[in-house]
Amino acid sequence: MNGFAGSGNCQPGGKRAVRSHWVSYNSDVPGKECLLHCQMKETGCIHSDHTIVADGMPCTNNGSFRCVYGNCMAVGCDGTIGSNKVVDGCNICGGDNSTCKEITKIFNGTLNRKGYYLVKKFDVGNFRIHIEELSASDATSLSLRDSDGNYLLDSHTTNKDWPEWDYNGTLIVYRQVAGQPEVITIANPLTRPLQLWVHFVVGHGPNPGIRYTFTRNKTRVVDNFHWSLLPEWSGCSVTCGSGIRVRNYHCYRKQRGVPVKEKFCDHTPKPPHQVMTCRKSSCPTTDWLVGMWSMCSADCTLQSRSVSCHEYVDDKPRRQIANTQCTNATKPPNERECDAAHCHECKDNLIACSMVSGLPTFPDLCNTTTLNSVCCKSCRSVLS
DSSP states (O other): OTTSTTOSSOOOOSHHHHHSOEEEOOOOSTTOTTEEEEEETTTOOEEEEEEEOOTTOBOSTTSOEEEETTEEEEBOTTSOBTOOOOBOTTSOBTOOSOSEEEEEEEEOOOOOSSEEEEEEEEOTTOEEEEEEESSOOSSEEEEEEETTSOEEEOTTSSGGGSSEEEETTEEEEEEOOTTSOOEEEEOSOOSSOEEEEEEEOSSOSOOOOEEEEEEEESSOOGGGEEEEEOSSOOOOSOSSSEEEEEEOEEEEETTTTEEOOGGGGTTSOOOOOEEEEEEOSOOOEEEEEEOOOOOOOTTSOEEEOOEEEEEEETTEEEEEOOGGGOOSSOOOOSEEEOOHHHHHHOOBOHHHHHTTTTSTTHHHHTTSHHHHHHBHHHHHHHHO
């Protein structure tokens, strides 16, 4: 009963030890579980020299009790004496079986021709994998490959001649009894991805079907995912004026470098996006464009001017638009009362004014500041 209390160097001394063969023996006698016991193979005789086994040696078959200073004491999976914590079905010490999920599926797709058909890709961390044919068949054969496509188990390899082998630290067990379905079991978590294929050998006949069951952790292997900057900047946030361009982080799978859903990177905060400024042409604005005040009317009561709505770019008027579009400012007045004192002083420079008063363009010239001052009286009569 190797592996329990009494499995140390328990061969008794004396001549009897030379002539006999002794094996360790685990005693279930209360109070003696942690003493060194040996049993003679030839006679079954049990011998104890009352030596206390080393601390930490199991003293029960289930391993939940250990020897501590010669006493068989309960020890939890957390290594604490007296603890009642055990490993749950998700391989979590003290867990409640809520952190993993068992999944069972059946592959029974149509096999149309000879060759290999992918059944399932198992991820790192999957455990308690059980694969079996639904019925024995000479038409199909189970096959395993690593993530690089190298065969681990195949009808053309020698692995099927061995009942079990190591795959990167994980034990794979293969069983097939003549006339019975093939069976593959993997108890411990995978440390590398694994692919299950079926080899359709004969190229005709029905697919007997494959059932596979595996357990995966609900909490993902977070080391497989990380935040990385997207290669491209976004477009400018505005169509005119000043704006920003951004470059966001996205969640990527490390092994393949491909983007995945952001929930896979929930284990670490998303870094803030990068920002840079950008500028387009200036945005157009609207405002009122006002002309010069006209000469006062002949009766010296009113002056007028043009007032129209214009679109501006870089503070320069570009085109006239509908007055209804100038909503950002009150429309300036286009008329005002004249200054009566200025009207009485308005007169012509007779010499200068006589040179232009007869021209056809005289009314237009009166709208200029210079001519208004030279031909004040004449222009007033023309414009009124």
